[in-house]
């Protein structure tokens with residue numbers, strides 16, 4: 001397949017890891033649609049994508065709302081005239097334990113993290129299966145699918161579900177040329193992690209390297225990841241050089257998780 005004009009949807013692509021992936025795929029010439037809840041952030045992101053590729057578009061959609069998820073998929077098809085590659089990424093689930101998380105926290109996280117992934121990838125899989133071009137579906141999850149950290153309980157539960165959906169989909173799309181994979185990140189310098197570093201700087205008077213070092217505890221590389229490093233992995237996964245890679249989860253965390261996979 002000619003990857004230079006691929007039609008790609010990156011959900012949650014206005015900032016952070018999603019944006020880094022959208023940028024990296026745009027550099028290869030992909031036509032990219034991104035989504036997020038904030039039009040102004042989407043506009044900024046799209047402007048940067050357009051400096052790399054001939055086509056980029058942002059759609060305001062809240063992944064925790066089913067109607068928005070359906071609208072996002074339909075509108076993406078209208079804009080791109082098809083879909084070769086779906087990158088499923090989203091926002092953060094609330095921190096908390098079984099004691100502190102409310103039913104509302106669970107319900108919202110279920111909709112935003114798990115059901116949006118199910119609905120989008122089901123629609124994409126149908127479409128890709130019906131075409132003879134194949135395609136790629138990549139889910140972003142977390143190393144928490146391997147290591148059950150207490151405070152990320154709800155995120156880990158939903159992400160474990162996504163890993164199962166991915167495995168199921170890889171099997172059920174057998175013979176269609178569609179590959180389905182999962183990327184499980186450790187700590188990256190985006191979103192909530194960046195805010196945590198900045199909080200440590202303000203509240204504990206640490207400089208940035210020390211605050212980052214605190215977050216990167218027990219990371220053999222001694223630092224957290226840069227979003228571009230994760231984007232490079234995703235570009236490889238959806239590229240032709242990874243054509244035998246399917247139905248798997250790749251951890252990218254600088255070596256910090258203790259599980260041998």
Ligand SMILES: NC(=O)c1ccc[n+]([C@@H]2O[C@H](COP(=O)([O-])OP(=O)(O)OC[C@H]3O[C@@H](n4cnc5c(N)ncnc54)[C@H](OP(=O)(O)O)[C@@H]3O)[C@@H](O)[C@H]2O)c1
Pocket residue numbers: 011012013014015016017018035036037038041061062063064089090091092093112140141142143155184185186187188189190191192193
């Ligand atoms: N960064 C890490 O270290 C790390 C590690 C493991 C897993 N992850 C997971 O990777 C994903 C991305 O993380 P990140 O650090 O890149 O986050 P981020 O910098 O906060 O970016 C999140 C992106 O998703 C969008 N978004 C958030 N909630 C949304 C919603 N309900 N509907 C639609 N779009 C939404 C945001 O735009 P708007 O806010 O404008 O909607 C933004 O574009 C998250 O699910 C996170 O849990 C991150």
